[in-house]
Amino acid sequence: MSTIATDAIVVGSGPNGLAAAITLARAGYAVRVLEANATIGGGARSAELTLPGFVHDICSAIHPLALGSPFFQTLSLERYGLEWIQPPIPLAHPLDHGDAVCLRRDLQEKNESLGNDGEAWCGLMQPFVRNWEKLAAEFLQPMLHLPHHPMMLARFGLAALPPAAALAKFCFRDERTRALFAGIAAHSFLPLEAPVSAGFGLVLGAAGHAVGWPLPRGGAQSISAALAAYLRALGGEIEINCRIENLAQLPPSRVVLFDTTCWQFAVIAADKLPDRYRQRLARFRHAPAVFKIDYALSEPVPWRATECRSAGTLHLGGTLEEIAASERQVARGRHPEQPFLLVAQQSLFDQTRAPGNQHTLWAYCHVPHGSVRDMTEAIERQIERFAPGFRDCVLAHHTAGASVLERSNSNLIGGDINGGAADLWQLIARPIVSPAPYRTPIRGVYLCSSSTPPGGGVHGMCGYHAARTALRDIFGQRLPAAPVAT
Numbered sequence: 018m019s020t021i022a023t024d025a026i027v028v029g030s031g032p033n034g035l036a037a038a039i040t041l042a043r044a045g046y047a048v049r050v051l052e053a054n055a056t057i058g059g060g061a062r063s064a065e066l067t068l069p070g071f072v073h074d075i076c077s078a079i080h081p082l083a084l085g086s087p088f089f090q091t092l093s094l095e096r097y098g099l100e101w102i103q104p105p106i107p108l109a110h111p112l113d114h115g116d117a118v119c120l121r122r123d124l125q126e127k128n129e130s131l132g133n134d135g136e137a138w139c140g141l142m143q144p145f146v147r148n149w150e151k152l153a154a155e156f157l158q159p160m161l162h163l164p165h166h167p168m169m170l171a172r173f174g175l176a177a178l179p180p181a182a183a184l185a186k187f188c189f190r191d192e193r194t195r196a197l198f199a200g201i202a203a204h205s206f207l208p209l210e211a212p213v214s215a216g217f218g219l220v221l222g223a224a225g226h227a228v229g230w231p232l233p234r235g236g237a238q239s240i241s242a243a244l245a246a247y248l249r250a251l252g253g254e255i256e257i258n259c260r261i262e263n264l265a266q267l268p269p270s271r272v273v274l275f276d277t278t279c280w281q282f283a284v285i286a287a288d289k290l291p292d293r294y295r296q297r298l299a300r301f302r303h304a305p306a307v308f309k310i311d312y313a314l315s316e317p318v319p320w321r322a323t324e325c326r327s328a329g330t331l332h333l334g335g336t337l338e339e340i341a342a343s344e345r346q347v348a349r350g351r352h353p354e355q356p357f358l359l360v361a362q363q364s365l366f367d368q369t370r371a372p373g374n375q376h377t378l379w380a381y382c383h384v385p386h387g388s389v390r391d392m393t394e395a396i397e398r399q400i401e402r403f404a405p406g407f408r409d410c411v412l413a414h415h416t417a418g419a420s421v422l423e424r425s426n427s428n429l430i431g432g433d434i435n436g437g438a439a440d441l442w443q444l445i446a447r448p449i450v451s452p453a454p455y456r457t458p459i460r461g462v463y464l465c466s467s468s469t470p471p472g473g474g475v476h477g478m479c480g481y482h483a484a485r486t487a488l489r490d491i492f493g494q495r496l497p498a499a500p501v502a503t
């Protein structure tokens with residue numbers, strides 16, 4: 018590791034670490050990123066996990082929040098090689114007997130495909146779709162802030178606060194529409210009876226209409242590569258194979274930002290942190306974990322419902338009641354026999370992912386935090402339910418439970434992919450209650466990972482807001498809450 022002094026150090030090169038580094042470099046400061054792994058990108062990386070030529074996303078696959086991120090939008094990452102692909106159907110949710118309900122980009126088309134519930138879906142989503150940019154700027158920052166669009170935020174808050182199951186039953190009459198909303202809300206990792214679970218359904222549903230559910234050509238690594246290229250163009254440096262285990266290891270700098278979870282930070286800075294702050298971090302709770310499988314396939318998945326063959330993302334879990342039961346079990350520390358699955362079929366729309374006419378498939382289900390159970394059988398049963406004959410297409414597969422995930426990225430403690438549960442309390446106190454929760458008790462040292470607001474997902478907004486706080490505190494420079502292109 019270089020020991021030369023610099024203005025700012027960022028520990029970790031996930032999307033938030035790179036966003037923080039870019040924000041500081043754009044303000045004119047010398048920045049060095051120190052990454053533990055041999056490859057940059059953290060939760061946005063890709064690799065040949067199964068067979069040669071099959072490119073799999075190690076973590077993130079589908080990126081509505083990256084394309085819709087107010088910060089990434091100011092970077093014009095296309096100039097650094099990032100290309101977004103929009104599948105014809107963003108999301109399909111197959112049901113039994115060959116039926117499927119879909120989220121389509123166009124709200125009007127969506128209205129027609131939902132029959133009785135078309136108007137209700139549009140009525141719920143339209144205000145947030147029309148105001149997506151304002152909404153994204155408001156909710157992708159600490160909850161405790163002075164809103165620029167108070168009326169719109171109040172309207173969103175009213176719809177977002179209830180449990181997803183209650184909102185779906187109140188708004189929709191058709192089981193198909195309820196299932197569609199339930200699947201989107203289940204991205205929250207919360208039981209569908211929990212407050213604010215509806216908020217995840219609204220944000221990701223509105224994003225589907227406003228910006229789509231796109232995938233980057235070449236895999237999630239292309240996002241990290243574009244961010245790194247942007248940073249280097251500003252003079253920023255990145256060092257790999259550089260794990261920080263103690264503050265004393267760091268070269269001299271005026272500012273340090275940690276793209277690690279709050280629990281790792283509590284260990285790295287243990288002897289410099291007041292007991293009260295350390296205890297607060299120790300009380301911050303984990304989300305459930307994921308069990309992930311990547312497949313190399315000889316042909317596309319033989320979905321029964323034809324719409325599924327044009328969708329980038331699929332939610333497999335059946336009705337709202339079935340999905341709710343699966344998520345409830347996970348919250349109670351049990352492994353569901355019929356898990357709710359999130360599935361992506363990138364190679365149908367991006368030929369760089371697999372050789373010849375072969376394909377990849379990315380899938381994960383929720384499991385209790387720290388789970389050691391192999392969910393392959395349960396996952397394949399759920400896929401076969403909607404695509405009989407799927408197993409015959411499998412050339413190879415690669416599984417990643419909690420321990421494999423944590424070995425590949427030490428932020429993924431016990432398989433928690435979001436830096437801590439995103440329930441109502443931990444959305445407010447992330448990880449502490451403050452309008453600037455990025456600040457730590459050590460002057461010049463900040464947290465910038467998804468353990469801070471707005472939380473998980475590839476959007477870089479934790480990094481932007483943390484760097485903005487550091488710029489104000491240490492360099493006396495003020496940036497607006499909503500990022501602007503420079």
Ligand SMILES: Cc1cc2nc3c(=O)[nH]c(=O)nc-3n(C[C@H](O)[C@H](O)[C@H](O)COP(=O)(O)OP(=O)(O)OC[C@H]3O[C@@H](n4cnc5c(N)ncnc54)[C@H](O)[C@@H]3O)c2cc1C
Nearest residue numbers: 029031032033053059060076077078079261466467474475
């Ligand atoms: C299986 C899976 C699927 C996902 N799917 C999606 C999806 O489809 N869409 C989406 O938007 N999001 C998805 N996510 C979530 C997304 O990947 C994360 O929310 C996001 O990457 C968080 O970014 P971050 O910068 O906070 O942390 P990370 O991306 O986790 O990056 C942290 C970095 O810090 C490094 N690091 C940790 N400790 C140290 C240390 N001591 N010294 C030096 N470096 C260190 C790590 O190696 C890592 O590179 C998924 C995550 C997983 C695991």
